[in-house]
Amino acid sequence: MNHQTRVYQDVFEMLPSEENPSPMVRINKMNPSPEFELYAKLEWLNPFGSVKDRAAWAMLRELEEKGEVGNGRGLVEPTSGNTGISLAAMAKARGYHMRAVVPNKIPLEKKVLLKIAGAELDVVNDALCPAPGLGDGSINIAKSHAKAQAKKYAMPNQYENEQNVLAHVRTTGPEIWRQTEGKVTHLFVSLGTCGTVSGTSRFLKGKNPDIKVVAVQPTEGHDVPGLRNVSQLGVSRLFDSSLVDDILEVEFKLAYTRALELCQGEGLLAGPSSGLIYEGAREIILRDKKGFGVMIFPDNIFKYTSNMMKHIPGLATGNEA
Template structure:
């Protein structure tokens, strides 16, 4: 007996959402300053495995099973939440599941995936897996899926992704608002949510406005993609949307904090992004009723909060790491790293580009293979291990002369900065976001040794 009124269930899978068992929508009473427009948040962490992507995971599996496919070993590239849904469905159904995932994904999510029983392949990739990365999550999943008995359901290409939202999210919202919805807002990753839900709502009322919100290039918001990345995304169909907005990291994390502190809604970063976009784009008019998708709660994103809301963490976050038994001084080194990370010597790619134009040398501290794949034409390669052993190739002879360091994401270059400062270089800058941010900003790169 599964009963949605009593909320008594025979199986965890009966909790998957539908128009009869929707995730809640809740009116936001404090943050919106509208007189007329009503704003509702749809709280997707009420899904059985914790996020909006449970809908997609369930529909990918349902669709493959309905076509009579024998599923044994599933593999999926994921920014975390689809993987968690697939891991739990696999547990329930007796399948094995492997996730290919970027090392940039919050460690909370990678830990949860292991805990849910997924076999994890951690790779160098963007926050949201991207095509065209030979060492990335998508390429690895394709390689694994080529083995006999393995299957990649592929949320990025499989129409069962948007279809999940066409079948569930859309009908739920239509019913929950009594057909009064005028604006639908979603953050954009694979675009399954916006495209599937938007299509359904427009079949009910073509006047419903469908609005997509995305972050800027080089962003730090898990689960979503910048416009540059969206252009490579199959289910990104902007001709079907009525508006697209870019929201920065600061505004995203600011709204996320306000949702928790002012609305008592435990929303995560991509909910803050979507809400900020909704409030910027929806006019204050009688009859307006907006529904904004809140994909996930905040608990898997604590490490992101520590980076973006440093005022909440008076001590550098990493200073709290306990000393290892071998090295009681390790926390001090970590604290130095954390101070440097938030200090004035970390610059963004645009400032770095200006310094480069002014003739400041740039030392790329990645390994030679990474350097050969895509690099700044003027950069000299001095891998971090060699730099730490005292090599000086490419460094200015005058230790007062300016020099920049860069790596893939900005972590190794920060260690290089500390090493160089310790060796007496006075004017060292590290490039935040590294070559990923450089490429994302459209700045020129070249390949080859």
């Protein structure tokens, strides 16, 4: 493994770490304050395409170390896509089968990618009506598979697995601290399983308790895959409000328009959750004026072309001869 020449013996050596961090890129044209440095940490440059590489690897390694996978026992996991894609690709490469239980409403691209990565797909209708504290359909279906067929499936369960947090304590946090030379004042993240926010915040606040951690969430009833409104956070045991300073609610459609602006203004092919995080950062920069901010951009736009067509007028037309 040589991070200088970037020659690796297998794909797992490319996974991010303090020595091999995901890149951070400065926001130039779209930064509203010259006195506020703003960087985007591009998680889609991880080998399996998203921030979820970190949690997936940590969860899989733990299962391997405990001997809970192998000999015909694979994985089942509820996922809105990215964790499943990372887990399926990793699992397949290491010889385990993987069943991904996904909500019907995730973009078609993600469903197809899961199959390409080798997952058996279980699509469930997830959107009846939120029930208090009970988790949603895909989580319960995955739990059912794991319970009814324990010899066949281990369930990493990203919503409750501490490895999802520890992955970011071990990698994302130290990477940012080192990349910013300790100058970071603001961290901007979105909320999904909350592994990223809890782990990165835990590390960074350990280094400097004054760092402000800003979580950006879409408005209720949103259509941004992978994210949760605070009212939906009951399902994530990993959310720790003491590690978050501000929770901003942003109109979910801005996730799509800001993603488009990032593509066209900064050359960053960022996905809608990144667009949402950027909008949150923009609002905080206008409030705080000075600082050094890092946004964790979870994935790129390629998996969301069908969602972009739905939310950006014009993208769906003029595509035929």
